[in-house]
Amino acid sequence: MQSAPPFIELGAHTHYSFLAGASSPAAMVGQAHALGHIGIGIADVNTVAGVVRAHVAVRDLAEQAAEAGQPPPNFRLAVGSRLRFADGTPDIIAYPATRHGWGRLTRLLTTGNRRAEKGQCILHFGDLIDHADGLLLIAQPPENLSPEAGQASRLPDLAAAFAGRLWQGALMPRAGADRRRLAALAAVADAQGVPLLALNAPLYAAPAQRPLHDVISCIREGCTLAEAGRRLAANGERHLKSAAELARLFADRPEALAAPAQLLARIDFSLDQLRYEYPNEPVPPGYSPQGWLETLTLEKARARWPGGIPPKLLALLLEEFRIIARAGYAPYFLTVHDIVAFAQSRGILCQGRGSAANSAVCYVLGITAVDPAEHNLLFSRFISEERKEPPDIDVDFEHERREEVMQWIYERFGRERAGIAATVIHYRPRSAVREVGKVLGMSEDLTSRLSSTVWGSYASQMERERFAESGVDPDNPDIARLGWLVGQILGGPRHLSQHVGGFVLTQGRLDELVPIHNAAMADRTFIEWDKDDIDALGLMKVDVLA
Numbered sequence: 001m002q003s004a005p006p007f008i009e010l011g012a013h014t015h016y017s018f019l020a021g022a023s024s025p026a027a028m029v030g031q032a033h034a035l036g037h038i039g040i041g042i043a044d045v046n047t048v049a050g051v052v053r054a055h056v057a058v059r060d061l062a063e064q065a066a067e068a069g070q071p072p073p074n075f076r077l078a079v080g081s082r083l084r085f086a087d088g089t090p091d092i093i094a095y096p097a098t099r100h101g102w103g104r105l106t107r108l109l110t111t112g113n114r115r116a117e118k119g120q121c122i123l124h125f126g127d128l129i130d131h132a133d134g135l136l137l138i139a140q141p142p143e144n145l146s147p148e149a150g151q152a153s154r155l156p157d158l159a160a161a162f163a164g165r166l167w168q169g170a171l172m173p174r175a176g177a178d179r180r181r182l183a184a185l186a187a188v189a190d191a192q193g194v195p196l197l198a199l200n201a202p203l204y205a206a207p208a209q210r211p212l213h214d215v216i217s218c219i220r221e222g223c224t225l226a227e228a229g230r231r232l233a234a235n236g237e238r239h240l241k242s243a244a245e246l247a248r249l250f251a252d253r254p255e256a257l258a259a260p261a262q263l264l265a266r267i268d269f270s271l272d273q274l275r276y277e278y279p280n281e282p283v284p285p286g287y288s289p290q291g292w293l294e295t296l297t298l299e300k301a302r303a304r305w306p307g308g309i310p311p312k313l314l315a316l317l318l319e320e321f322r323i324i325a326r327a328g329y330a331p332y333f334l335t336v337h338d339i340v341a342f343a344q345s346r347g348i349l350c351q352g353r354g355s356a357a358n359s360a361v362c363y364v365l366g367i368t369a370v371d372p373a374e375h376n377l378l379f380s381r382f383i384s385e386e387r388k389e390p391p392d393i394d395v396d397f398e399h400e401r402r403e404e405v406m407q408w409i410y411e412r413f414g415r416e417r418a419g420i421a422a423t424v425i426h427y428r429p430r431s432a433v434r435e436v437g438k439v440l441g442m443s444e445d446l447t448s449r450l451s452s453t454v455w456g457s458y459a460s461q462m463e464r465e466r467f468a469e470s471g472v473d474p475d476n477p478d479i480a481r482l483g484w485l486v487g488q489i490l491g492g493p494r495h496l497s498q499h500v501g502g503f504v505l506t507q508g509r510l511d512e513l514v515p516i517h518n519a520a521m522a523d524r525t526f527i528e529w530d531k532d533d534i535d536a537l538g539l540m541k542v543d544v545l546a
Contacts, residue, residue, distance in 0.1 A: 004247035008032075008260045009240055010041035010078060010138060011093060011169065011201035015492045016050030017082070019220035022204040022213040024492070025054035029077070031205035031240045033061060039076035039264060040240075043093045046109060046121040048515060049422070049496060051079040052533035055271045078267055081105060082140075089125045089154050091140040093169065097266055099273045101134025103512030110511040118520045119495060125154065129161055136263055137162050138169045138197055141185055159192040167197035167263060170256055172249040174237050179252060186253055196256035197263065198246055203238040210236040212488045218439040226441055271537060274513055277506045278331040278540050279413065282338050289330040293361070294321050296337070301364045313373040316360035324361070329391060332540050335505060336393050337365045338412075339542065343405050349398040350405075355391070367395065392541065399546040402501070406544055407523060409503055416509045419516050420526040421499040421534055421541055431494070432486045440482060446472075450482075498526040501544040504534060513539075 012028050013021035023031075025042060032040040042054045054077055062072045079102075080095035096102040108131035112121035139158055158166050168189035172178045189196050204213050214232050218224060221231045241249075243257075250257045283292045297317060301309045309317075324330055336352075343350045344366070352368035362368045397405050409418050427435075430451040437447035449470045467474040467483065474480065498519045504527055506513055514527045534541050 004243035005258050006038045006261050007198075007243035007246060007257065008037055008039040008041060008076070008078070008264050009200060009202060010043065010080075010095070010197070010260050010263065011082070011199040012040055012042055012240070013044055013082070013201070013203050014042060014050040014054070015216075016047060016053075017044040017203075018493065018495055019216050020045060020203060022209045022216055023206075025050040026057040026060075027205040028202070028240070029054050029057035029061070033073060033075050035240060035242050037240075037243065038074055038261060039078060041078035041080060041093075041095060041260075041264075043080045043082040043095075045082045045084050045091075046112060046123065047528060048079060048081055048106065048109070049424075049493075049528045051077075052271060052529060052536050054079070056536050076264060076267075077270075078264060079269075079271060081109060083108075083123055083128065084121075085125060086122045087124045090142045092128065092158070093138040093140065094128075095136045095138075095263070095267060096134055096269050097136050097165075098134050098269050101136075102269055102274075103509070104131045104134050106513065106515045107131055107509070107511050109515035113515055113517045114525075116518070118518050125157070132161060135162075136165050136167075136266060138167045138199070138263075139194070140169050140201075141171070141181075155188060155192050155194065159194050166194050167259055168192075168194045169199045169201075170196045170250070170253070171199055171201060172246075174235055178249075182250075182252060195259055196253055197259035198250045198253075198256040199260075200241050200246065201238065202240045203233070205240055207236055207239050209239065209488070212485060213238070215436055215439050215485055215489065219435055224439055224441045274537055274539070277508055277513060278329075279335055279417070279505050279507045280331050282334060283331075289334060290321075290325045293324065293330040293333055296334075297321075297361055297364050300366070304364070310373065313360055313364075313371070316373055317364065320359060320361050331507070332391060332393075332542075333361055333365070335540075336362075336367055336395065336542055339405065339409065339544065340365070340367050340395060342408055342412075343397055346401075346404065348401045348405060350395055352393055352395045354394040359391075362393065367393065392543070394543040394545055396545050402544065402546045406501065406503075409505075409544065410523075410525075413505055415516070415525055416511050417507075418503055418505050419510055419514075420519070420524060421502040421504055422526055422528050422530045423497045423499050424530050425494045425497050427489050427492050427494055429486070429490065432489050433482070436485045436489060437482055440478065440485075442478070442482070496526075496528055498524060499531065501546070502531065502534075502541045503544055504529075504539055504541055506540075 009032060014023060014025045014028055015021045021044065029040055042051050044050055058075060058077045061075060065072050078095050080093060083092045083094055094105055096105050108127055109121065111127050112123040116122040137158065139155055155168065168185060170182055170185050172182065186196055214225060217232055218228050223231065247257055280289050283289050340350055352362055358372055360372050363371055433451040434447045464474040467479055472479050504510065510516065514529050516525050516527055519526050
């Protein structure tokens with residue numbers, strides 16, 4: 001029997017397709033690797049919020065192999081998004097082929113986000129046409145496509161606009177008419193000269209996550225499991241499958257099984273290409289950022305110590321200049337100084353704190369008030385050459401006037417170059433018990449009693465003793481099922497919110513780095529990556545706190 005060709009699933013959802021996907025990006029990566037796939041494509045609905053977590057998981061696979069003395073795995077990550085439209089256009093999965101294509105995708109998503117309220121994305125087919133450059137597309141068949149109809153909406157328009165960059169996605173969901181449906185899709189695709197591409201569009205990593213997916217589907221629909229009916233998936237097939245199983249399902253169109261690897265071969269983009277896009281202002285003409293940082297710092301030091309800069313402080317400054325130059329962080333320090341200087345010019349009280357207090361440069365620039373030479377503070381605690389992590393400077397501004405500073409930052413850099421980092425709101429024990437219990441049909445009195453025994457907000461599981469403390473039997477089948485499901489959903493994301501004041505600023509367009517959203521608060525915009533994502537990519541964050 002001939003072996004199945006190498007396969008990559010290009011339609012994977014994660015739990016960042018909020019209340020649609022049931023598994024984490026890391027779980028999807030791990031399961032795809034365990035199945036022997038050559039990679040995985042993460043395409044959450046109208047977002048790229050989970051791709052950095054997948055990127056880190058793939059990086060971890062390589063590190064684990066290196067620690068074991070093994071070659072790096074032959075496993076690649078494709079990062080994209082499943083575009084869902086407001087005008088009736090069937091879903092389209094978009095993957096950037098290049099760094100430029102990534103910028104077009106994030107600007108496309110930003111367009112949809114900025115015309116909608118927080119948490120929504122309103123896209124039209126024309127938006128895709130306007131941002132088409134550098135994207136590879138997989139058209140999704142409409143849910144109501146009948147084998148007799150033989151029509152795939154928008155495929156002729158897509159074929160004309162994206163010649164050579166378009167595939168027709170095909171699913172075999174074991175719905176009874178799969179082979180007839182595949183034949184109808186193939187006929188339409190062949191007529192337009194569009195190749196078929198095999199997908200399973202998994203909503204969870206492994207079959208065991210099917211019950212969890214049912215629960216989050218009920219949370220989305222606002223119903224109990226007993227009431228859900230056809231609002232739940234018809235079967236448990238929306239998990240990652242082996243290449244052999246997919247080869248069996250697509251035996252009628254084996255070329256569709258080879259298409260995902262062919263699309264992957266055309267992708268020349270990785271999230272590693274997004275590092276170090278720091279702003280270069282304010283830098284006067286004739287200076288490099290590093291040259292201006294050194295000039296400005298030494299000018300301020302000489303003005304402060306007209307009799308001569310203390311030798312110990314000067315030595316610290318020169319050593320910090322060397323480290324900052326090697327790391328390329330001069331624009332970061334200049335940007336923070338620019339923000340602090342604005343606040344001081346308006347009489348807004350501010351003070352740097354935390355690890356920034358270890359920096360002589362921050363002290364001389366007036367960002368902090370602690371003299372590291374006097375207190376023998378180590379700059380290496382602030383910036384490590386070995387870790388190659390960007391510095392993190394926290395600046396507190398007086399609460400009543402902090403918004404002035406934040407709005408000035410938006411004006412200084414523009415909405416397309418400045419955004420607050422996201423905060424991912426996760427399921428915590430109390431909220432998980434209440435929501436899962438409601439789905440299981442438990443009374444509000446019971447779920448309130450159970451959640452009242454939970455200690456702390458960051459528990460990773462619902463301990464048996466908590467049930468006993470509530471006066472229920474932990475071995476009762478319904479209670480045991482509740483405990484298992486709560487353990488599954490804990491730590492999963494509920495929705496995105498904005499950080500208290502961590503700004504990400506870029507030299508180029510921020511909306512070509514990551515999508516930007518409207519915040520619930522007026523005149524605030526935020527990106528869809530949180531602190532952990534920013535740290536993983538080595539991006540700059542300036543904390544404007546109160």
